[in-house]
């Protein structure tokens with residue numbers, strides 16, 4: 172399947188023929204146990220290379236993992252019950268007591284809490300938070316015991332873009348690994364592994380599934396690293412993805428390349444509208460020339476900049492609330508990457524604001540563009556701004 176394109180791989184890669192009945196779609200293997208050979212073949216009870224028990228390996232997982240490998244060029248993949256389980260599936264196996272990690276300041280809330288509270292206090296792991304978009308700051312944060320650099324690109328919620336290629340070199344020169352949470356772009360718009368990252372992580376709850384009906388997470392990388400992720404995090408920490416949710420996510424993944432093309436096209440049009448709108452205080456979208464790391468994004472994202480925008484409108488708290496309340500097609504909700512547009516408001520009281528660039532500290536919106544038509548979304552934003560009295 173080496174020379175096939177993403178659209179084809181998303182549909183066909185990993186599929187297993189149903190020899191029993193000839194079903195076109197893979198069955199959901201709702202089984203916790205598998206028959207084990209009685210011919211004297213030795214059985215590795217904790218192994219992940221044969222079907223023994225569904226926490227070690229299961230058939231639906233294998234299909235999804237193979238599809239993800241085909242789309243990312245990874246040698247191996249492990250899927251988990253949530254994006255956070257996938258993140259801990261990297262942090263736990265690759266950090267030991269006394270190790271140091273460099274982590275981007277702009278990151279998902281669980282990543283932030285894990286590295287600020289739990290990992291240092293419970294497991295004696297040293298952490299330096301840095302602006303991941305500032306490559307020199309990453310370099311300066313390296314210590315002799317640095318074992319992991321973890322960055323998010325694009326950053327949630329700012330859409331800041333880190334220079335993965337240079338940071339990978341910094342990590343490798345220091346004898347450390349680079350893990351990249353690329354949830355905001357999904358595995359189509361950015362290819363962290365091909366830029367030198369050792370581990371690529373996604374919350375599959377977002378773009379990969381895309382339909383807002385299942386949680387899930389994945390870790391991708393070299394076989395040697397994934398063996399550790401599977402042995403430690405999957406088998407012994409146990410946050411595995413159920414066969415049913417695996418099947419749902421596999422179905423979602425089949426249309427990922429098509430969805431990312433639409434998300435990217437609509438988001439660029441909406442971002443351009445916001446940029447030209449007098450009611451808008453600022454807008455960041457990696458596809459806009461005005462984005463602080465647009466040149467980097469242009470090199471890394473190949474013309475598809477995903478569907479995530481952050482912006483703010485001019486006006487007081489009441490105007491912001493009225494704007495949200497007036498939106499008809501766009502729902503005020505957390506999560507992102509769904510087929511429908513979702514927006515979330517970080518108001519001035521949010522304790523996350525100090526971690527973000529200056530312009531974000533007065534409050535802002537994180538906007539996940541769905542698959543709707545761009546004219547309809549722009550119309551919805553316009554009427555909501557007018558209703559809020561800011562336009």
Ligand SMILES: *Cc1c(COP(=O)(O)O)cnc(C)c1O
Pocket residue numbers: 253254255256279323327352354355374375376377386387388
């Ligand atoms: C949502 C998200 C996660 C966590 O994923 P869950 O599936 O909710 O556990 C991790 N990283 C980023 C960037 C996210 O947006």
